[in-house]
Each structure stands twice: as structure tokens, then as C-alpha cells.
Amino acid sequence: MQYEPSDPNARPPVGPGATPPPVGAAPQPVKILVAGGFGVGKTTLVGAISEIEPLTTEATMTAYSEDVDDTSKIDRKTSTTVAMDFGRITIDQELILYLFGTPGQERFWFMWDDLVDGALGAVVLLDTRRIQDCFAAVDFFESRGVPFVAVVNQFDDAGSYSLEEVREALALPEHVPLVRADARARESVKMVLIALLEHLMQRAMSDHRATQRV
Secondary structure: OOOOOOOOOOOOOOOOOOOOOOOOOOOEEEEEEEEEEEOOOHHHHHHOOOOOOOOOEEEEEEEEHHHHOOOOOOOOOOOEEEEEEEEEEEEOOOOEEEEOOOOOOOOHHHHHHHOOEEEEEEEEOOOOOHHHHHHHHHHHHHHOOOOOEEEEEOOOOOOOOHHHHHHHHHHOOOOEEEEEEEEOOHHHHHHHHHHHHHHHHHHHHHHHHHHOOO
């Protein structure tokens, strides 16, 4: 799978048996949520991959927010997302991903119900220094049947844990993809999105086969 710039005049390659999209046809929009705990790197991830200037709704952290939010492991953080982050990435002429970063603090969780509306999948970022902070996001998507991939964001001062140890700590089912990534690096984030799209396609095919057996 290859990322391409958004060019309205470009035509996708047509392989054997493939049907090209109608000329001028609008690409299929896919809504993806990026969730996780406070300060885990959601805004950074959206900014690293978005082909447009990301829309962010950040506010400067105040003394009050420092009393509410645990900043013990993220002392350099001076702002926080209070509504959402928004970015866009064109996969090809048929598919565009719209990325919505959710606020991580508990007092803003009420917004998740609105943001999840219409989402086909999600990325759950986690920090192994504060792995419990992503439990709420994992539980949220599991309870609503939204497919997701779990992503260990590789912080420089985080301990070294195997993916098996992380999966066990999260009680994450085997069918849920678990990968490592650097939210600052575009290529690394691209691989995360590819993993999510592959997961979505596998789930769709599995659901289709199950329907045919009925």
C-alpha cells in the first residue's frame, strides 16, 4: 500500500481484472480515531502523517490542570488537547483517511461518544510508563465493537517490554494487532495506518464469510 499526494488529475494504476473508478468520482472517506491517555502522543501522530496543516484545539496547561492531570512522566508538556485534533491523508484516488485525535483527560471523555460516530476504526496509543492510562480507550472501543490497533509509542526513557508482555498487561485479545511505532516519524505512523487498514479488511472479509454461511 502506497501513500500518494492528493492530485485530482492523477489516475490509479489498473491491474488485471481491476475496474478503474469513474472519472471524477469522489474518493471514499474513512474516519479513523486516534485515542489514548493524556500526553501519549496523539497530537504528534496526527501532525506527523497529515498532508494538510493539522487542526488542533489545544489549550495552555494551567496550575489547575496540573493538579488534575498526571504530568509526572511528561514534564515538558505545556499544552493539552481540549476537543480534538484533525488531519487528513490520501491513500490513493479511491480512499482518503480522516484522522480525529481524541482528548485524553478523563474530564473530556464525554466527547468520545460524539467523535466515534461514523468511525470505521481506531488507533490506541499507549505509553509503557503509564500503561493504565490507555485502559479506558481499549474498553471504549471494545464495548462499541470498533476495530482498533494498539500501538506502543516508543519514548526514549521508557522501559523495554516485549509486545507479549504489553499484550498480557492489557489483556488484549490475539486478534487485535499490537505494534510499536514512533509517533514523531511519518514512515512509522504510515505503517500503523497500514496495519489498521489490513485489520479492517480482514475483519470485513471474516464478517462476509460468516454472513454467507448463515
